Amino acid sequence: MKIAIIGANGKAGSCILNEAMERGIDVLAIARKEVVNSKKNLIKDAYDLNYDDIKDYDVIIDALGFFTPETLNNHTTSLMHLTKILADKPNRLLVVGGAGSLYVDKEHTVQVKDGEDFPEVFKPLATAQANQLLEIRNVNNVNWTYVSPAADFQADGEKTGKYILAGEEFKLNSKGESIISYKDYAVAMIDLAVNGGHNKERVSVVREA
Numbered sequence: 370m371k372i373a374i375i376g377a378n379g380k381a382g383s384c385i386l387n388e389a390m391e392r393g394i395d396v397l398a399i400a401r402k403e404v405v406n407s408k409k410n411l412i413k414d415a416y417d418l419n420y421d422d423i424k425d426y427d428v429i430i431d432a433l434g435f436f437t438p439e440t441l442n443n444h445t446t447s448l449m450h451l452t453k454i455l456a457d458k459p460n461r462l463l464v465v466g467g468a469g470s471l472y473v474d475k476e477h478t479v480q481v482k483d484g485e486d487f488p489e490v491f492k493p494l495a496t497a498q499a500n501q502l503l504e505i506r507n508v509n510n511v512n513w514t515y516v517s518p519a520a521d522f523q524a525d526g527e528k529t530g531k532y533i534l535a536g537e538e539f540k541l542n543s544k545g546e547s548i549i550s551y552k553d554y555a556v557a558m559i560d561l562a563v564n565g566g567h568n569k570e571r572v573s574v575v576r577e578a
Contacts, residue, residue: 370428370562371394371395371397371427371428372389372396373411373423374389374429374430375432375433376431376434376465380434380524381554382433382465386406386407388552388555388559390407392559392563397411397426399413400412401413415450415451416447419454420454424458428461428463429451430464430465430562431462431463431464433465434465435497441493441496445501448464448501449504452505452508452513456511457510461512461514462512463513463516463562466501466517466571467498467502468517468539469481469499470498471539472537472538472539473538477538481495508569514568514570516558516571517572517574518554520547520548521546525550526550527552528552529576530556531576532556532557532574532575534557541575546575547575549574553576554574
């Protein structure tokens, strides 16, 4: 198993990188500057990547994050660049997604971000990630999986190693919480990378109570 992580120096990407390395996986860190704790680095902008850069890796993880108003659209454009270079290729693509696009109804017509109590400050990011998901749903020639975290995605949360793998709908644990740490999210992401499945699907993860 060989994994390449794009955006390996970000908060989510670095946790995913550490989890992969702890398991002894051959992992390549891809970022615009060196990731100092990685054994293998490719210093390159995501938009400059080509298939030769990642062809030897079974799974490519898109952990890119964009948070300023002028960069939010990069969630979609950078992902579409990756789908173009992976078109009709055997490699799998796992995407670090958002929670705002999870559905709160069985008919899948209302998303978390549409709720009246959804924080206004997070709506632009949630909308950008929802648009990203819409775009990749139309990609049929790439082996992609989109992985949404719980609503409370904690950068400094502890690692428990326990999580619930859910689907398209907003999921609460037995304590009525929608919460997961970046470290537990990384556990789930590497499990998905190793175990396979969920091709052309969106899944979600929440910490077990």
